[in-house]
Amino acid sequence: MSFDYDLFVIGGGSGGVRAARIASSQHGARVGIAEESRMGGTCVIRGCVPKKLMIFASTAPAAAAEARGYGWAEATAGRFDWPAFRDKLHDELSRLEGLYEGGLTAAGVDIHHARATLVDHHTVELSTGERFTAKHILIAVGGRPSLPGIPGEELGMISDDLFTMETLPRRVLVVGGGFIACEFATILNGLGSDTTLCYRGDRLLRGFDEECRALVTHQLEDIGVTMRLNANPARLDRDGDAIRVTYEDGSAETHDAVMFATGRHPYTAGLGLENTGVKLGRKGEIVVDRWSQTAVPSIFAVGDVTDRVNLTPVAIREGHSFADTVFGAQPRCVDHDLVASAVYVRPHELGTIGLTEEAAAAQGPIEVYAASFRPMRSLFAGSEARAMMKLVVCADTRRVLGCHLFVPEAGEMIQLVAVAMGMGATKEQFDAAMAVHPTLAEELVTMRTPVRRAGGAVV
Structure with a gap:
C-alpha cells in the first residue's frame, strides 16, 4: 500500500516538531505535520518561554532593593508598563514561532495549519476537509489546563490568559499549589499585583521533597503573597467589575481577577481515537510502551499527552528517540527515572x-x-x-x-x-x-x- 506520508505528526509543540524534523532531515522520511494553533506549542507560545520572561521582569523590584543594599541609594524599579512588556513579549514569541516553522520548512516537512483528527490507523482528516494517509502517525498534542468544576469558573483565567491581559490586575487570586501556581503567584506579586494564593493542602508542591515544600511555602509568604492554605473555592460570582470568591468554609473575598492553576490533562478529547484501537489511561492519557508505541502498531505518542514526565525536554527527547528508532534504524528509548x-x-x-x-x-x-x-x-x-x-x-x-x-x-x-x-x-x-x-x-x-x-x- 502506498501512503501520502511516511509520517504524519499531529501537534506542533516541542516533541512533535523535533520528531518531524529529525525524521525528515536526518532519515529521509516524507513528513507532514498539523498544528491547530501556533507552531511551538505550550512551551514556546504559552508556557515555559513567556513565563520565564515574566519571571525576569518580576525580579526588577528585588534587584533594585538589593542595589540599594550595595550603596546605590537612588536605585528604583520605577513603574511597570504591562502593555509595553506584553507587546514586546508577543513579538518575541512570534519570532520563535517563525524559527520553528522555518526549521520545519528547511527540513522538508509539509506544514498544515489545521486541526487533525484520526479517521483510522493510517488516515488523518484536517479541519480543512483534506485527508492524508501515513504509514506512521505520531500524536504530540500535549495537555491543556484543567478547571476545578465549580459554579462560575468561566469567570476565571487559566495560565494561557495571563500573557494576553489588557491590564495587570490590582488584586488577583491564584488557585492551586503546583509549580504553575507557585510561579505565577511569584510573577504577579513581583509585577505589583496584590496576590493571594489558595490551596487545599497545608503546604505547596505536593510530590516534591517535604523540606523543600516548606521552604517554598514560606518564601511565598515572605515576599508578600497572601497564603490561604487548607482552603478551596466553592464558587465565583461577578461583583461589578470584580469577582467574588466564596470558599467552602463560607468565607468570601473579592478580587479583580482569578487564575486557576489546578492541574493539566492530556488533550485527547475529540481526537478521533475512538476510530482506532489506541488505549487511554485513567486521566485520558494515551497509553504507550517504552518505545512510545500505542496499542496500534502504526500510531505512536510523545510528550504530555502520554502523561509520563510532563516536561518539554522530555518530550523533545521522546520525539527524537521515536524518529531515530522508527526511521533511522537506531533503536533507543527514553529513561524517565532521572530527570532534573x-x-x-x-x-x-x-x-x-x-x-x-x-x-x-x-x-x-x-x-x-x-x-x-x-x-x-x-x-x-x-x-x-x-x-x-x-x-x-x-x-x-x-x-x-x-x-x-x-x-x-x-x-x-x-x-x-x-x-x-x-x-x-x-x-x-x-x-x-x-x-x-x-x-x-x-x-x-x-x-x-x-x-x-x-x-x-x-x-
Whole structure:
C-alpha cells in the first residue's frame, strides 16, 4: 500500500516538531505535520518561554532593593508598563514561532495549519476537509489546563490568559499549589499585583521533597503573597467589575481577577481515537510502551499527552528517540527515572533531581547531607532569606540518589548535577571535586557530615 506520508505528526509543540524534523532531515522520511494553533506549542507560545520572561521582569523590584543594599541609594524599579512588556513579549514569541516553522520548512516537512483528527490507523482528516494517509502517525498534542468544576469558573483565567491581559490586575487570586501556581503567584506579586494564593493542602508542591515544600511555602509568604492554605473555592460570582470568591468554609473575598492553576490533562478529547484501537489511561492519557508505541502498531505518542514526565525536554527527547528508532534504524528509548526540573520562584528557585528524602528512605537506608545558610550576596544587602542544599545518599552503595537545591539560579545548578548523577556519582566523588570559592555551588562538595539517617541506616 502506498501512503501520502511516511509520517504524519499531529501537534506542533516541542516533541512533535523535533520528531518531524529529525525524521525528515536526518532519515529521509516524507513528513507532514498539523498544528491547530501556533507552531511551538505550550512551551514556546504559552508556557515555559513567556513565563520565564515574566519571571525576569518580576525580579526588577528585588534587584533594585538589593542595589540599594550595595550603596546605590537612588536605585528604583520605577513603574511597570504591562502593555509595553506584553507587546514586546508577543513579538518575541512570534519570532520563535517563525524559527520553528522555518526549521520545519528547511527540513522538508509539509506544514498544515489545521486541526487533525484520526479517521483510522493510517488516515488523518484536517479541519480543512483534506485527508492524508501515513504509514506512521505520531500524536504530540500535549495537555491543556484543567478547571476545578465549580459554579462560575468561566469567570476565571487559566495560565494561557495571563500573557494576553489588557491590564495587570490590582488584586488577583491564584488557585492551586503546583509549580504553575507557585510561579505565577511569584510573577504577579513581583509585577505589583496584590496576590493571594489558595490551596487545599497545608503546604505547596505536593510530590516534591517535604523540606523543600516548606521552604517554598514560606518564601511565598515572605515576599508578600497572601497564603490561604487548607482552603478551596466553592464558587465565583461577578461583583461589578470584580469577582467574588466564596470558599467552602463560607468565607468570601473579592478580587479583580482569578487564575486557576489546578492541574493539566492530556488533550485527547475529540481526537478521533475512538476510530482506532489506541488505549487511554485513567486521566485520558494515551497509553504507550517504552518505545512510545500505542496499542496500534502504526500510531505512536510523545510528550504530555502520554502523561509520563510532563516536561518539554522530555518530550523533545521522546520525539527524537521515536524518529531515530522508527526511521533511522537506531533503536533507543527514553529513561524517565532521572530527570532534573526546576520551579522558578524567587528569590530562591527550587531545583531537584532524583528521589526525595521520603521516597529514598522508603526504599532503604540513606544518609542525608544538608546545608542551610544565608547566601553572601543577599546577606550583604540585608536579606534574611536562607538557602538550602540537600544530597540524599544510599548508605550502602554511596550513590547520590537525590539532590534538592533551594538557592538563587537553582535551575542552572541542577542541570550540572544531573550530569554527575546520570553517571552514577557517589557521595565520595562529589567530595573529591575541588570547591570553587566563593560560590553557592561549593556547598555541594563540602558537606562532609550527614545531618540525619533514615530508612534503617545504622548511626
